[in-house]
């Protein structure tokens with residue numbers, strides 16, 4: 001995969017035609033005519049290709065594919081392909097990435113690509129003894145688990161470790177849950193892990209002295225967490241009508257609600273996933289797996305909470321961070337067979353699944369910032385309107401509780417004007433509704 005050297009800061013991208021934007025993307029990532037055509041739509045996925053992917057195919061379903069600009073992550077510029085049906089997601093990500101750029105963009109990092117495979121062992125009477133035997137057979141179990149995929153081992157991946165959890169009390173009696181940790185390198189990992197679990201299950205059953213029922217990947221990929229941070233000068237957040245510090249405070253207040261209230265956290269995290277899913281879909285990744293992992297991770301403390309944090313550093317910087325499991329691949333699965341997904345990966349220019357996860361974490365954080373800024377600014381605007389309306393009511397001659405009553409009417413009617421204030425005041429004084 002070649003290096004991209006262009007800038008992702010492309011003024012006026014918003015106003016270009018779709019063809020002009022595609023030309024920018026082609027030049028940025030040196031896309032071939034076939035790759036360019038794949039991004040454009042009709043050739044993105046043919047009916048025969050779709051038929052090889054799933055069952056009972058009747059057609060191919062379209063979604064808008066856009067490109068978010070302005071992203072700088074770990075000192076590199078990225079154009080971000082996003083497939084999404086909701087308006088304002090792509091514009092929001094681009095806008096927030098521009099704000100983040102004022103502070104040097106995003107820093108991102110990720111854990112090694114470790115996935116967890118689970119074996120459910122039943123019918124064991126002596127749980128402690130079985131655990132000891134399984135742990136003693138660790139090397140044999142790991143060797144057997146690695147046998148189906150010598151290629152993965154050559155690439156530096158493969159089974160790494162085992163963990164044994166005893167659950168004495170379940171609706172079906174005692175249970176042992178064996179975790180096999182796999183380094184899956186640049187694939188999402190479901191196929192690799194499930195195949196290895198299949199191969200190793202008989203050995204684990206024998207060693208444990210029980211039987212294995214489930215053998216399946218866990219989507220709570222909490223060993224494969226990606227993290228992004230950003231540090232934005234508060235002036236960058238201002239607007240003609242209100243200051244940057246005021247907006248930054250509003251953003252921190254909005255985050256604090258998600259931190260303590262699961263009803264808000266669900267919506268807050270949904271906003272984060274707006275960005276992450278759009279990149280997952282564009283790059284052919286399994287967004288349901290990512291969603292499952294994200295929300296389970298958000299509840300890891302026992303209480304569902306925000307995936308991100310926002311705080312003020314003094315009065316100078318707004319600092320944001322996001323961490324979540326991101327089980328994504330750049331090879332294998334739909335990323336290999338889907339022409340538009342392949343072209344989207346080329347546009348991104350990521351060299352590994354880890355780098356893709358880092359980009360997605362940055363996009364999630366940007367999307368969160370865009371939503372919180374819009375919501376906080378709206379709150380500030382309303383707040384300002386209410387204050388302004390009181391002043392207008394007083395200027396119209398209102399006194400006492402008439403100030404509040406006139407101001408409320410003006411805000412409700414969105415007509416904060418002196419002439420209307422005088423009319424409303426007259427009506428109220430004459431006792432009319």
Ligand code: MEV
Nearest residue numbers: 267268270271274371372
């Ligand atoms: C809408 O798709 C996403 C938001 O509701 C996120 C949020 O409230 O933070 C705007």
